[in-house]
Amino acid sequence: MGWEVNDDTNKVELYVEDTGIGLSEEDRKMVFSRFFKKDEFKQGTGLGLSICKLIVSRLGGSIKVKSQLGKGSRFSVFLSIQQD
Template sequence: MKFEKESCSVKELVDDLYLAHQLLVPTHLRFSKEAEGDLFIYTDKKRLSQVITNFLTNACKFTNSGYIKLGFKHLRGTDEAAIFVEDSGIGLSEEEQEKVFSRFFKQDEFSQGAGLGLSICQGIVQNLGGRIALSSKLGKGSRFSVVLPVYKGG
């Protein structure tokens, strides 16, 4: 995979992804955006968008009612930005959370896909110099975040 990094406004990226997915999120789900100010990161915008799109697709697949939220924030006390997708879906057990980034892991063996999505996402994010953070409670929902260094320029 080829990566082309450049300075990127996180607010602009999240706004673009929100607009692009407004019509794709099922109408019975509340789709919202949460943003604070703006941050800049040095990244491959196209690859990062693929990762966030995968998170949004999974959120739609595993959320039957409630909401999906797309947002970003500056992680307090760090020089890191977190871009996240949060949902009120089925969530993941602790055991599933340990396996979810493994190749071929599927939470629902009858759902579409080969189970490669999150494994590939993790590889992309690592190549971008970041990490994926996961917070989930079974039956309550999940939050998948891409955590990347804030870009200071130069």
């Protein structure tokens, strides 16, 4: 978990990353869709990341995932930095 500021784009990246099982390309395309669950037998509704995407979008930002199967994932939220 961490954050980085890009002065060129005037944006901050907030990220969470792991070294878990990672996501396939097909799963990466679907992971922000409502009700998407990798495993139907696990608890949860499959709404968490779709809600995150909606909130971030309403804040004028974006959310992305980078993942490599068998190596882990990095979920990033990008938000503009307001200058006063």
